[in-house]
Amino acid sequence: SKLLKGIVKAKTRRSKRFLQSREPKLTEGQKSSMIIRGGNSSETVSQALKDVYALKKPNAVLYKRKNMVRPFDDSTALEFFSKKSDCSLFLFGSHNKKRPNNLIFGRMFDFHVLDMFELGIERFVSLRDVKTDTCPEGTKPLLVFAGELFETDREHQRLRNLLTDFFCGPRVSAVRLAGLEHVLHFTALEGKIYMRSYKVLLKKSGCRTPRIQLQDMGPSFDFVMRRNHMASDDLYKTAHRQPRGVKPKKKKNISHDAFGTRLGRLHMQKQDLDKLQTRKMKGLRKRRGEQTAETAAAAAKAPRTDE
Amino acid sequence: MASCSIEDVLAKAERDEAEKLKGITVNKELDLEFDPGNLLAFDKNRIDTREFKDNKREDFIRSLARDNTQLLINEMWKLPTERVEEIIVAKLPDPSTPLPREKPAPKPKPPTKWEQFAKLKGIQKKKKTNLVWDEVHKEWRRRWGYKRAKDDTKEWLIEVPENADPSEHQFAKRNKAKKERVAKNEYNRLKNIARAQKIKVPGMGLAPTPRQPKAELAQAVNVAKISTASVGKFQDNLPKEKTPKNTGKKRKFQPLIGDFSSEKQKQLDLLKVMDSKKPRLDITKAVNKQMREEDRESAQKSKKGFGKKGRRGNMSGKGKGKAGGKGKAPKGKGRKPHMKQGKR
Numbered sequence: 001s002k003l004l005k006g007i008v009k010a011k012t013r014r015s016k017r018f019l020q021s022r023e024p025k026l027t028e029g030q031k032s033s034m035i036i037r038g039g040n041s042s043e044t045v046s047q048a049l050k051d052v053y054a055l056k057k058p059n060a061v062l063y064k065r066k067n068m069v070r071p072f073d074d075s076t077a078l079e080f081f082s083k084k085s086d087c088s089l090f091l092f093g094s095h096n097k098k099r100p101n102n103l104i105f106g107r108m109f110d111f112h113v114l115d116m117f118e119l120g121i122e123r124f125v126s127l128r129d130v131k132t133d134t135c136p137e138g139t140k141p142l143l144v145f146a147g148e149l150f151e152t153d154r155e156h157q158r159l160r161n162l163l164t165d166f167f168c169g170p171r172v173s174a175v176r177l178a179g180l181e182h183v184l185h186f187t188a189l190e191g192k193i194y195m196r197s198y199k200v201l202l203k204k205s206g207c208r209t210p211r212i213q214l215q216d217m218g219p220s221f222d223f224v225m226r227r228n229h230m231a232s233d234d235l236y237k238t239a240h241r242q243p244r245g246v247k248p249k250k251k252k253n254i255s256h257d258a259f260g261t262r263l264g265r266l267h268m269q270k271q272d273l274d275k276l277q278t279r280k281m282k283g284l285r286k287r288r289g290e291q292t293a294e295t296a297a298a299a300a301k302a303p304r305t306d307e
Numbered sequence: 308m309a310s311c312s313i314e315d316v317l318a319k320a321e322r323d324e325a326e327k328l329k330g331i332t333v334n335k336e337l338d339l340e341f342d343p344g345n346l347l348a349f350d351k352n353r354i355d356t357r358e359f360k361d362n363k364r365e366d367f368i369r370s371l372a373r374d375n376t377q378l379l380i381n382e383m384w385k386l387p388t389e390r391v392e393e394i395i396v397a398k399l400p401d402p403s404t405p406l407p408r409e410k411p412a413p414k415p416k417p418p419t420k421w422e423q424f425a426k427l428k429g430i431q432k433k434k435k436t437n438l439v440w441d442e443v444h445k446e447w448r449r450r451w452g453y454k455r456a457k458d459d460t461k462e463w464l465i466e467v468p469e470n471a472d473p474s475e476h477q478f479a480k481r482n483k484a485k486k487e488r489v490a491k492n493e494y495n496r497l498k499n500i501a502r503a504q505k506i507k508v509p510g511m512g513l514a515p516t517p518r519q520p521k522a523e524l525a526q527a528v529n530v531a532k533i534s535t536a537s538v539g540k541f542q543d544n545l546p547k548e549k550t551p552k553n554t555g556k557k558r559k560f561q562p563l564i565g566d567f568s569s570e571k572q573k574q575l576d577l578l579k580v581m582d583s584k585k586p587r588l589d590i591t592k593a594v595n596k597q598m599r600e601e602d603r604e605s606a607q608k609s610k611k612g613f614g615k616k617g618r619r620g621n622m623s624g625k626g627k628g629k630a631g632g633k634g635k636a637p638k639g640k641g642r643k644p645h646m647k648q649g650k651r
Contacts (some may be wrong), residue, residue, distance in 0.1 A: 008354075024409075024410035024411060024412065024489050026413065027413070028408055028409050028410070031409055033508060088409040088410075109409070109410070110410055110411050120566075140346060141346070142346045142347075142348070142380075143345065143347045144347075144349075144372065144376060144379060145348070145349070146349075146352070146371060146375060147350070148351050148352070148353055151351050152473060160349075161406070164404055165406050165407070167647055168345050168406075172399060174389075174396045174399055175346070175383075175392070175396065175397055175399055176394055176395070176397070177383065177384070177397050180346070180380065180383065183372065183376050185372040185376075187354065187371070196368055196372060202380075203330075205330030206326065206328070206330060207328060207330075209331050209384040210331075212328040212373055212376050212377040214369060214376065216369070236407065239407035240405055241411075242409075243413065268562070
C-alpha cells in the first residue's frame with residue numbers, strides 16, 4: 001500500500017533496483033503485456049494466444065493455466081495480476097457457447113482497467129500453418145490501418161488506438177531501414193476487423209526507395225467486434241497527462257531559414273543615433289580657429305601616429 | 308530547332324523519371340495519414356465491398372496491404388539518415404499518435420528536512436570516495452556499512468575515561484549509543500516520508516494497516532496498556548487475558564562479580580544436572596511447539612494462496628516435521644491431513 005512505500009526498505013541492491021523499475025517514471029519505457037487463458041478455452045484460442053505471445057516476446061508473459069475470470073463482470077482479478085507482474089496491456093482468451101473463440105484486448109492505467117475490447121475469432125491461420133521464415137523476435141512492426149470506419153466510428157477509433165498501443169513495440173529514436181521487415185495490416189469493414197501479418201521484402205527499384213513485395217506470414221485473424229468497455233473521457237484524459245519535465249522547452253528567438261542557417265533575434269531599446277559613441281578620435285574633434293583643410297590633413301596624420 | 312530539341316530532352320527526362328518511379332508510385336484517392344514515429348500509416352479510403360468476396364478476399368487484402376506498405380516505406384525513406392557503425396539508420400521523429408501512459412506521472416518529492424536546510428544554507432553535496440584508508444587495520448575499507456573503516460563498536464580495548472563510573476560497561480555503552488543513533492535515523496526517515504505524504508506518524512504498532520497480523524495486534528494492545536501515567540500498573544486484565552510474564556527481555560544476565568555463594572551454588576547445580584541420567588528436554592512440549600509452528604505457517608500460506616488464486620497452485624505443506632529428540636513417535640495433538648491441491 002502507499003503507506004508501506006518507503007517504510008519497508010529494500011534489503012538488497014537487487015531488490016532495490018527491482019522496485020525502482022516498477023515505480024512510475026517521467027518517460028515510460030515499453031509496456032509489458034500479459035496473455036491470459038480463461039476458463040475453458042478452445043484449441044483455436046490457445047493457439048491464438050501462443051501466436052500473439054510469440055509476436056510480443058520478450059515483453060509479454062503467458063499464463064497458460066486456466067483462470068476462471070470474467071473481465072467484463074469483475075476486473076479485480078485482472079488488476080491483481082497486472083499489479084503482480086507489472087503489465088499494463090492484457091489479452092484474455094476464452095471460449096463458451098455464447099461467445100465462441102473470444103479474445104479480449106485491454107489496457108490498464110494505474111493498475112485499473114482503462115479500455116477493453118472483446119473480439120471474436122471467426123477465422124484464424126496460425127504461425128505454424130504458414131510455412132515461411134519469420135522475422136527475428138523483437139522487430140518493431142510497421143502498422144497499417146485501412147478503412148474509413150477507423151476514422152468515423154468512435155469505437156473503432158479507440159480500438160485503433162488500443163491496437164497501436166498493443167503492437168507498436170518499444171519507442172526508438174532511430175530505426176535501421178533494412179530492418180523494417182514486419183508489417184501488421186488491419187482492415188475494418190462492416191463491423192469486422194481483418195488482421196494480417198506480412199513479411200516485407202525490399203526489392204530493387206529504379207531509385208533509392210525500394211519496391212515492396214509482401215510475403216504471407218502468420219498469424220492472420222478475422223475478428224468480429226463484440227462487447228467493449230471504453231474509459232470515460234476524463235479518465236482517458238488523465239491517462240494522457242504528461243509530466244512537466246517531458247515537454248521540450250521551446251527556445252525562443254531562434255529560427256532556421258531555408259538554407260539551414262541559424263538565426264537569432266535580439267531585442268534592444270530604442271537608440272538615439274545622434275548620441276552614438278563610436279571610437280574616440282581626438283583628431284576628428286573640431287579645434288577652434290583652425291582651417292578645415294589643415295584639420296583634415298592633421299586628422300589624416302593623427303590616427304596614424306596614434307596607432 | 309534548338310527549342311524543339313530542348314523540349315524533347317526535357318520530355319525524355321520526365322519520362323525517364325516516371326519510369327524510375329513507376330515501381331514505387333501508388334495511386335490513391337485520399338492521401339494516407341502517416342506517423343513515422345510509431346511506424347504507423349492510416350488509409351482512409353473506402354474499401355469496395357464487391358472486391359471483398361470470399362474467394363478473392365486474401366488477394367485483395369494483400370494487394371491493399373502492399374500498396375499501403377509501399378506508401379509507408381516511401382515516407383520512411385524520406386526521413387533524414389545517418390551512418391551508425393556502418394549501418395544506415397533513419398532518425399525517427401516523435402510519435403504523433405497520443406498513447407496513454409501506464410502509470411500516472413510521478414509527483415516531485417518534497418525536500419527532506421536536511422535538504423531544506425542545505426538549500427537554505429547553500430550547502431552543496433560533496434562527492435565522497437568509496438573506500439577510506441584504515442590506519443588500524445592497514446587496508447582500504449568502506450566508508451560505512453559492513454566492516455567499515457572506523458567502527459568504534461568493534462574495538463577490543465577501550466580506555467575508561469577518568470570521570471566515568473568504574474563499573475560502567477564501556478562496550479555496552481557504545482553499542483547502546485549506536486542503537487540509539489540507528490533508531491533516531493529511522494525515526495527521522497519515517498517522519499520525512501510522513502511529511503511527504505502528509506500522514507501523521509503514530510507510535511509503534513498503532514498505524515492502522517488493512518490486514519494486521521495477530522502478533523502486531525497483540526503488541527499494539529500491550530503498548531496501549533502501559534501507556535498510562537503509572538505505566539499500566541492499575542490496568543485490569545480482560546476476562547481471559549494473561550499478563551505477559553516477561554516484558555520483551557529474552558535473556559537476563561547476572562552481574563559479573565556479585566554474590567559468590569549463589570554463584571557457587573549455581574555452578575554445583577549445573578554439574579549435578581550434567582551428571583544425572585534424566586533428560587532435560589521435555590519431549591512433548593518440544594513436539595507440540597514444533598507442530599504449532601508448522602500449523603501457523605501452513606495457515607499463513609493458505610491465506611496468501613487465496614489471494615493468489617488462479618496462479619501457482621502448489622499448496623502442499625512442508626515436509627513432515629522432525630520427531631522429538633530421540634526419534635519417538637509424536638504424541639499429543641493429531642496432525643491435520645495434508646492440504647489438498649488448490650486451484651491452479
